[in-house]
Amino acid sequence: MLPPDPESPAFFTYGSFKPGQLGYLRIKDNVEDTELGTVGGQLYERNGAAVLDATEAGTVAGFVLLLRDPKSTYRKIGRVEPEDQYEWKKVE
Numbered sequence: 152m153l154p155p156d157p158e159s160p161a162f163f164t165y166g167s168f169k170p171g172q173l174g175y176l177r178i179k180d181n182v183e184d185t186e187l188g189t190v191g192g193q194l195y196e197r198n199g200a201a202v203l204d205a206t207e208a209g210t211v212a213g214f215v216l217l218l219r220d221p222k223s224t225y226r227k228i229g230r231v232e233p234e235d236q237y238e239w240k241k242v243e
Contacts, residue, residue, distance in 0.1 A: 152229050154239035157222045163188055163242065165213035166201030167231075174231060178216075181224040188215040190242050205240065 160183075167174035170185055193207030203211055218224045 152239070153222070153225050155241055157225050159241075160218045160221050162216045162218055162221075162224070162228075163190055163213055164216060165190070165194060165203055165211050168216070168228060169214050174228075177231065178218075178224050178227055181219050181227075182216050183219050184217040186215045186217070188213055202237075205242075 162168075164174075166172070168178060169175060170179075175182075189210045189212050190203070190205070191209070192203045192205040192211050193209045194211045195202045195204060
């Protein structure tokens, strides 16, 4: 499953795709740059996985990954993330 805008070069990650995590190794060749970032919500853990609840108050720290080939990278991410647990959402 692809995000609403599969050509967007900016991907915010707060879990397994952060630099230094195993998921990042799958996409690192497509990452041009990384920046620290935050998004509104509350971070929870479910079965060892980070889950963001954007309806909760708070701030969650993570990284904005600037992607060289967004559509290809989002496909790689989509193959790993379970659709029943995660969803794509555009944030500013």
